[in-house]
Amino acid sequence: MADHNDIEKAPTGAPAMAVAESERASDGSQNALLGWWRSIERRLVEYNLEARGIQRVEPDERHDLRNLGHMQIAILWFSINLAANNITLGMLGPAVFELNFRDSSLLAVFGMLLGCLPTAYTATFGPLSGNRTMIFARYVMGWYPAKLVVILNIIVLLGYALIDAVVAGQILSAVAPEGSMSVVVGIIIVAVLTWGKAFEHIITSLLITNIA
Secondary structure, X not given: OOOHHHHXXXXXXXXXXXXXXXHHHHHHHHHHHHHHHHHHHHHHHHXXXXXXXXXXXXXXXXXXXXXXXXXXXXXXXXXXXXXXXXXXXXXXXXXXXXXXXXXXXXXXXXXXXXXXXXXHHHXXXXXXXXXXXXXXXXXXXXXXXXXXXXXXXXXXXXXXHHHHHHHHHHHHHHHOHHHOOOHHHHHHHHHHHHHHHHHHHHHHHHHHHHHO
C-alpha cells in the first residue's frame, strides 16, 4: 500500500499533464535540432568537408594520401600563406632593415623553411596516431605541461590576429573612396566582424555539445 506522503507528493491532475507535455515538447525540440545538425554534418561529409571533432580517427577511417591528398594539403597551405599579413612580413626587409629585394626574398624563404621544419615534423605524429596534434601533445607532455603549449599558442595567435587586423584595416582604408575611412576605423570593423564570427562558432559548439 502506497504511503500517504508519497501520494501527496506525486503530481496529479492538470499540473502533472502540463509538466509531461512541456517535457515532451522540450525533448522534441532538442531532437529536431539535433537531427537538423546531423543532416548538416552528413552534407559536409558529402562535399568532403570535415565534420569531426577531437575524436580519434580510426585506421579504417583514414584517408588515402597517395593520390591527391598531398597536393590538396600543399594547395591549402600555399593559399593560406598568400594572405596579406604574410606578404607584409616579407616587406619588412626593404622597409625597415634597408635590405635589397634579393636579400629580403632569401631571408623570407629560408627563414620560413627553418621555422616550418619543427612544426612539420610534429604534424606527422597526427596521421600516425589518428589524433589531432594539439590532442597528441597531452600524451607526449602530460596534462599540465600541455597547458603551457596552449598558452604559448594563444600568445602567437594573438600576435597573428593583431597583424591581421592592422593589415586588413590598412587595406580597407586604402580602397575606401576619397580616403573616407581611417585605418583605425578599418581595424575596428575587421575586429568586430571577426569577433562576431568567432562568437557564433563558440555558441554553436556549446549548443551542439549540450544537445549531444
